Amino acid sequence: MVRRTRFDDSDCPVARSVDAIGDWWSLLIVRDAFDGSRRFGEFQRSLGVAKNILAARLRALVDGGVLDVVPASDGSAYNEYVLTPKGRDLFNVIVALRQWGEAHFFTSGEPHSELVERGTGRPLRPLEVRSADGRPIGPDDTVVHKIDRSLPA
Amino acid sequence: MVRRTRFDDSDCPVARSVDAIGDWWSLLIVRDAFDGSRRFGEFQRSLGVAKNILAARLRALVDGGVLDVVPASDGSAYNEYVLTPKGRDLFNVIVALRQWGEAHFFTSGEPHSELVERGTGRPLRPLEVRSADGRPIGPDDTVVHKIDRSLPA
DNA sequence: CCGTATCCATTCCGATACTG
DNA sequence: CAGTATCGGAATGGATACGG
Numbered sequence A, B: 001m002v003r004r005t006r007f008d009d010s011d012c013p014v015a016r017s018v019d020a021i022g023d024w025w026s027l028l029i030v031r032d033a034f035d036g037s038r039r040f041g042e043f044q045r046s047l048g049v050a051k052n053i054l055a056a057r058l059r060a061l062v063d064g065g066v067l068d069v070v071p072a073s074d075g076s077a078y079n080e081y082v083l084t085p086k087g088r089d090l091f092n093v094i095v096a097l098r099q100w101g102e103a104h105f106f107t108s109g110e111p112h113s114e115l116v117e118r119g120t121g122r123p124l125r126p127l128e129v130r131s132a133d134g135r136p137i138g139p140d141d142t143v144v145h146k147i148d149r150s151l152p153a
Numbered sequence C: 001c002c003g004t005a006t007c008c009a010t011t012c013c014g015a016t017a018c019t020g
Numbered sequence D: 001c002a003g004t005a006t007c008g009g010a011a012t013g014g015a016t017a018c019g020g
Helices: A013-021 A024-034 A040-047 A051-063 A091-104 B013-021 B024-034 B040-047 B051-063 B091-104
Strands: A067-071 A079-083 A114-117 A142-145 B067-071 B079-083 B114-117 B142-145
Touching (some): A091 A114, A091 B013, B024 B040, B040 B079, B091 B114
Antiparallel strands (some): B067 B079
């Protein structure tokens, strides 16, 4: 499982996140986990991925602390894969991707799976980036502060 | 540029987004674009990626409507790559990944590049998923409404 | 400085067969 | 149903050389 280029020592959190998730399959596995999938077969049917690939990705996600393996709740001899707190923290990422997809990859009125509030059935509000004091801000209102690696002193 | 498995016809917006972005390199290119990079060489130095790979990714992002190619602003014969409105809409995705990375991949006090508000220099507020009427909600408060593809009628 | 073309090693994916 | 083992093909990514 060696990957061509590692970002896990980058000083950019985006790069480390990207590195940790590993590949797109993994993110769709996480999506399914949020959606309630727990069993090997559930993921496999949902994704249509080869079993060896799925097994490898699940292992990687477990190693990465995104999923936990627990004994099956139905008494069978198998495992279930559940999100860790760290994995659950990917909620914002999934929602952001979902909203971007909804906005740009579906023609108006084209049906698609939708994430709604459980109680009311109503769709979610679009995510908003906000300043420390709560004002909505956009890309142009922000700057990346790079750290200085020249002399760690 | 054929990819093994396509998700661009999935009814899940997350899958389509994932498919559209293509790979992790692309997302880091977008990150750099938000950070002000516009020139081929800037991206290359920042990412340390091979030039052929970078060229292919840039082309894919342009084809996908995430970046636009414009003549260089300095009068040179080359191109600059700027985010389209669709590309700028990835801001939430980048911020979500950034915050996830900050929370889980840096030891307390470990320096890292940081996204701050331009005016105040203060860090951003963590993203919050909210219901239609504005209450903060979490993964357990949501359900995915799958669409029924059985009989398109 | 930009970008393309080529070459090659790696590996990733998909299918299949197999075990409990 | 859950997961492992293996195999072959495909294609990516990295290095480098080249041309505008």
